[in-house]
Amino acid sequence: xxxxxxxxxxxxxxxxxxxxxxxxxxxxxxxxxxxxxxxxxxxxxxxxxxxxxxxxxxxxxxxxxxxxxxxxxxxxxxxxxxxxxxxxxxxxxxxxxxxxxxxxxxxxxxxxxxxxxxxxxxxxxxxxxxxxxxxxxxxxxxxxxxxxxxxxxxxxxxxxxxxxxxxxxxxxxxxxxxxxxxxxxxxxxxxxxxxxxxxxxxxxxxxxxxxxxxxxxxxxxxxxxxxxxxxxxxxxxxxxxxxxxxxxxxxxxxxxxxxxxxxxxxxxxxxxxxxxxxxxxxxxxxxxxxxxxxxxxxxxxxxxxxxxxxxxxxxxxxxxxxxxxxxxxxxxxxxxxxxxxxxxxxxxxxxxxxxxxxxxxxxxxxxxxxxxxxxxxxxxxxxxxxxxxxxxxxxxxxxxxxxxxxxxxxxxxxxxxxxxxxxxxxxxxxxxxxxxxxxxxxxxxxxxxxxxxxxxxxxxxxxxxxxxxxxxxxxxxxxxxxxxxxxx
Amino acid sequence: xxxxxxxxxxxxxxxxxxxxxxxxxxxxxxxxxxxxxxxxxxxxxxxxxxxxxxxxxxxxxxxxxxxxxxxxxxxxxxxxxxxxxxxxxxxxxxxxxxxxxxxxxxxxxxxxxxxxxxxxxxxxxxxxxxxxxxxxxxxxxxxxxxxxxxxxxxxxxxxxxxxxxxxxxxxxxxxxxxxxxxxxxxxxxxxxxxxxxxxxxxxxxxxxxxxxxxxxxxxxxxxxxxxxxxxxxxxxxxxxxxxxxxxxxxxxxxxxxxxxxxxxxxxxxxxxxxxxxxxxxxxxxxxxxxxxxxxxxxxxxxxxxxxxxxxxxxxxxxxxxxxxxxxxxxxxxxxxxxxxxxxxxxxxxxxxxxxxxxxxxxxxxxxxxxxxxxxxxxxxxxxxxxxxxxxxxxxxxxxxxxxxxxxxxxxxxxxxxxxxxxxxxxxxxxxxxxxxxxxxxxxxxxxxxxxxxxxxxxxxxxxxxxxxxxxxxxxxxxxxxxxxxxxxxxxxxxxxxxxx
Numbered sequence: 001x002x003x004x005x006x007x008x009x010x011x012x013x014x015x016x017x018x019x020x021x022x023x024x025x026x027x028x029x030x031x032x033x034x035x036x037x038x039x040x041x042x043x044x045x046x047x048x049x050x051x052x053x054x055x056x057x058x059x060x061x062x063x064x065x066x067x068x069x070x071x072x073x074x075x076x077x078x079x080x081x082x083x084x085x086x087x088x089x090x091x092x093x094x095x096x097x098x099x100x101x102x103x104x105x106x107x108x109x110x111x112x113x114x115x116x117x118x119x120x121x122x123x124x125x126x127x128x129x130x131x132x133x134x135x136x137x138x139x140x141x142x143x144x145x146x147x148x149x150x151x152x153x154x155x156x157x158x159x160x161x162x163x164x165x166x167x168x169x170x171x172x173x174x175x176x177x178x179x180x181x182x183x184x185x186x187x188x189x190x191x192x193x194x195x196x197x198x199x200x201x202x203x204x205x206x207x208x209x210x211x212x213x214x215x216x217x218x219x220x221x222x223x224x225x226x227x228x229x230x231x232x233x234x235x236x237x238x239x240x241x242x243x244x245x246x247x248x249x250x251x252x253x254x255x256x257x258x259x260x261x262x263x264x265x266x267x268x269x270x271x272x273x274x275x276x277x278x279x280x281x282x283x284x285x286x287x288x289x290x291x292x293x294x295x296x297x298x299x300x301x302x303x304x305x306x307x308x309x310x311x312x313x314x315x316x317x318x319x320x321x322x323x324x325x326x327x328x329x330x331x332x333x334x335x336x337x338x339x340x341x342x343x344x345x346x347x348x349x350x351x352x353x354x355x356x357x358x359x360x361x362x363x364x365x366x367x368x369x370x371x372x373x374x375x376x377x378x379x380x381x382x383x384x385x386x387x388x389x390x391x392x393x394x395x396x397x398x399x400x401x402x403x404x405x406x407x408x409x410x411x412x413x414x415x416x417x418x419x420x421x422x423x424x425x426x427x428x429x430x431x432x433x434x435x436x437x438x439x440x441x442x443x444x445x446x447x448x449x450x451x452x453x454x455x456x457x458x459x460x461x462x463x464x465x466x467x468x469x470x471x472x473x474x475x476x477x478x479x480x481x482x483x484x485x486x487x488x
Numbered sequence: 489x490x491x492x493x494x495x496x497x498x499x500x501x502x503x504x505x506x507x508x509x510x511x512x513x514x515x516x517x518x519x520x521x522x523x524x525x526x527x528x529x530x531x532x533x534x535x536x537x538x539x540x541x542x543x544x545x546x547x548x549x550x551x552x553x554x555x556x557x558x559x560x561x562x563x564x565x566x567x568x569x570x571x572x573x574x575x576x577x578x579x580x581x582x583x584x585x586x587x588x589x590x591x592x593x594x595x596x597x598x599x600x601x602x603x604x605x606x607x608x609x610x611x612x613x614x615x616x617x618x619x620x621x622x623x624x625x626x627x628x629x630x631x632x633x634x635x636x637x638x639x640x641x642x643x644x645x646x647x648x649x650x651x652x653x654x655x656x657x658x659x660x661x662x663x664x665x666x667x668x669x670x671x672x673x674x675x676x677x678x679x680x681x682x683x684x685x686x687x688x689x690x691x692x693x694x695x696x697x698x699x700x701x702x703x704x705x706x707x708x709x710x711x712x713x714x715x716x717x718x719x720x721x722x723x724x725x726x727x728x729x730x731x732x733x734x735x736x737x738x739x740x741x742x743x744x745x746x747x748x749x750x751x752x753x754x755x756x757x758x759x760x761x762x763x764x765x766x767x768x769x770x771x772x773x774x775x776x777x778x779x780x781x782x783x784x785x786x787x788x789x790x791x792x793x794x795x796x797x798x799x800x801x802x803x804x805x806x807x808x809x810x811x812x813x814x815x816x817x818x819x820x821x822x823x824x825x826x827x828x829x830x831x832x833x834x835x836x837x838x839x840x841x842x843x844x845x846x847x848x849x850x851x852x853x854x855x856x857x858x859x860x861x862x863x864x865x866x867x868x869x870x871x872x873x874x875x876x877x878x879x880x881x882x883x884x885x886x887x888x889x890x891x892x893x894x895x896x897x898x899x900x901x902x903x904x905x906x907x908x909x910x911x912x913x914x915x916x917x918x919x920x921x922x923x924x925x926x927x928x929x930x931x932x933x934x935x936x937x938x939x940x941x942x943x944x945x946x947x948x949x950x951x952x953x954x955x956x957x958x959x960x961x962x963x964x965x966x967x968x969x970x971x972x973x974x975x976x977x978x979x980x981x982x983x984x985x986x987x988x
Binding site: 057065066067068069070132135136137139140142143150151159163166167170174175177178182184196418 | 885892896903908915918922923927934937938973977980
């Protein structure tokens with residue numbers, strides 16, 4: 001059963017159907033888009049159920065000839081590392097469509113088309129086992145995202161944000177293209193399964209690693225290269241922020257784990273201090289920056305930067321605990337940050353402002369919302385019992401074994417995270433109402449309620465019983481670690 | 489008796505150049521038709537522009553059929569002055585297709601801008617013949633004559649809008665600088681001839697074979713080769729020999745600009761490839777540096793020059809200078825992959841340019857008075873013509889080389905070829921300049937979707953010819969990624985036959 005090509009093609013089929021419907025049939029368009037993405041989600045869950053936990057081999061492998069003469073073929077397949085990203089992607093897309101259900105008023109057809117095409121691109125990134133085609137889809141995510149920010153963004157500054165987003169990521173990734181061509185030139189193929197058993201000279205590894213790093217570090221984003229992120233987040237529509245925080249940031253870390261670490265083991269070890277330093281600076285700097293932001297979305301954006309710092313530390317601790325923690329934190333961040341952006345979107349829909357100073361005392365008028373916001377805020381500061389805690393804990397355990405100081409410094413991030421998260425919650429939800437600014441308040445409606453519920457369940461489930469998520473990863477992660485001979 | 493012998497002697501040669509001969513006869517017939525008919529009092533002095541244009545299109549279609557059904561695949565004819573092989577086959581097919589496309593997209597332009605001269609189409613046909621001959625030429629003499637014939641048609645075409653000062657200025661400028669570059673080219677040819685006593689391409693290659701081994705420095709030969717290259721680079725609008733291009737392209741009528749931008753590059757590049765990779769291949773390390781320099785200059789000027797432009801035509805000229813820079817990267821490689829990358833890039837570039845110019849030509853308002861001139865005039869095209877704006881955005885993204893569009897496929901292979909020839913610096917520069925050029929391509933998209941124009945212009949509907957052209961080219965641009973295999977294989981075959 002070609003599960004993966006179904007996953008990849010089904011959104012495109014949906015997009016094709018939608019493209020044929022005249023744009024004034026709004027209801028039909030939305031329903032078809034939502035059904036398409038929900039069916040995709042169900043298929044992805046099915047994939048998880050039939051996934052074989054006991055092997056590190058790529059599963060559901062399919063082979064599609066692309067340029068057979070040049071040895072470039074589309075191999076698609078997943079292992080324990082990519083499985084959950086596929087589930088996460090298929091989960092977030094219907095959420096995005098639901099978020100725009102009412103408050104997207106212009107170009108609804110194009111909105112649905114953009115998200116369905118985006119879904120295909122993102123899924124292709126996560127299951128592509130060919131380096132060049134990975135790059136192609138990694139880049140092509142930019143196009144729909146550029147449109148989403150540019151067309152459905154909220155303010156005049158959105159153009160600038162879309163520009164920045166596009167060019168930053170492009171500059172990073174063209175270097176990766178050259179690196180990929182160099183690899184192809186040496187090995188004669190870009191098939192990942194062949195590349196994993198081929199060796200690169202140490203000098204070349206360093207070069208290639210740096211080129212890949214340029215691309216992934218912008219996407220993650222690591223600190224000096226993060227400028228585009230708060231800008232893009234603030235200007236993007238809520239659904240755009242959700243995808244940006246939920247999936248796009250993971251593309252970079254996924255790339256590190258899938259390509260940089262197993263393909264260039266010596267270079268990865270060599271550059272580990274660089275990654276550690278940048279991540280620590282990222283965690284501390286971004287957390288402190290978060291404290292002085294006045295825009296709700298920027299707070300979450302900067303806290304994302306801090307969390308991704310944790311992830312990169314975990315990945316480059318290069319042992320099983322650290323890497324698994326990193327994957328788990330990526331997943332958890334995909335849920336928590338997306339949910340927080342949804343919360344902010346809920347507020348913005350009602351009040352049309354994102355500045356904190358206008359908010360206060362929301363618990364009096366929006367009790368349900370305050371509850372959801374509380375759960376997600378606790379998730380953001382990685383309270384035990386939420387998903388982020390498991391991830392960060394595993395990362396710290398893993399890092400402690402390789403570098404005590406880094407683990408200690410990284411742990412300060414948890415405290416700072418507590419500081420900004422709780423303070424944010426405090427300012428927005430507690431205190432006195434500010435009726436001067438916020439005159440109307442209505443609690444979450446049914447649609448929003450049912451969007452939030454799965455997020456809460458997922459966060460608590462991952463927090464209390466992470467075993468289900470860790471089991472499929474074990475073999476694949478150990479394989480990556482052993483493949484690079486990182487265990488001495 | 490003599491006459492019959494003559495026929496037998498050249499029988500195969502005539503078959504080899506049958507498309508050119510056919511087009512020549514057609515041109516003559518059309519010219520006579522036009523001259524006789526349009527001056528006939530009995531018919532009331534009809535304006536034959538449209539009729540002749542369509543007849544030209546059909547004769548080009550016939551010539552295309554003749555080209556692809558040529559009885560020979562490889563042949564040298566007319567006492568070693570013309571050649572046909574896989575490369576000429578590919579390039580000729582491209583030239584004919586692109587000329588047809590240029591004709592089709594200018595149909596409506598001819599009508600609305602009241603360019604009521606039927607000679608316009610005939611000149612395009614004539615220059616197409618000369619380009620076909622140019623592609624086939626295998627000798628300095630035939631090459632030079634073909635280039636001159638082509639240029640002569642172009643000078644007239646550039647100035648064909650007689651009541652416009654810009655057009656006449658463009659014609660004059662083109663004439664002066666074209667004559668200058670032809671002079672340089674001829675001087676180079678004569679130096680090479682003076683040094684070797686040979687005008688045939690193949691003989692030159694044989695004469696120079698192994699010269700790289702002996703480390704001998706033929707300074708006059710090198711000088712001659714350099715001058716020939718400069719002549720060609722002039723005509724290809726590669727920087728630093730590009731100064732004439734923006735003025736000429738801007739001043740010429742837009743349909744002529746489209747023709748200039750699309751077709752002659754194919755023919756000139758074809759013979760340039762044949763010269764460098766065929767005749768002067770053994771001097772690779774001498775000409776490589778010149779080309780690397782020109783390529784870097786073109787990439788730089790193409791990327792940064794376009795940013796300052798306010799007029800759409802000038803912007804497109806600078807973008808085409810940048811694309812020439814990319815093509816030169818491929819020639820620099822001097823390998824089968826390099827040649828293949830050039831051909832691939834050229835084919836996809838033609839598709840993209842046809843698409844862009846069709847869009848530029850179709851932006852005319854309802855009353856046929858206002859045409860797209862400044863890039864600001866594109867404002868809100870996304871709202872008034874969503875499909876057109878979407879097509880344009882796709883093409884621009886493709887030109888910028890964003891995957892998964894067609895432009896990416898050609899670019900990555902080009903960089904691969906450059907890496908294969910150890911031109912790492914050049915590949916890096918090319919990649920970075922492609923990012924820089926993204927700036928202005930995206931700026932156009934930004935204007936189309938997000939900016940309010942100073943005056944609101946609603947453009948009219950698109951006519952059939954343009955709609956078909958747009959449909960074909962955008963389909964190729966968007967979906968080429970899905971099955972690039974056959975084109976890769978074909979270009980590889982051509983490149984391998986030529987170099988391998």
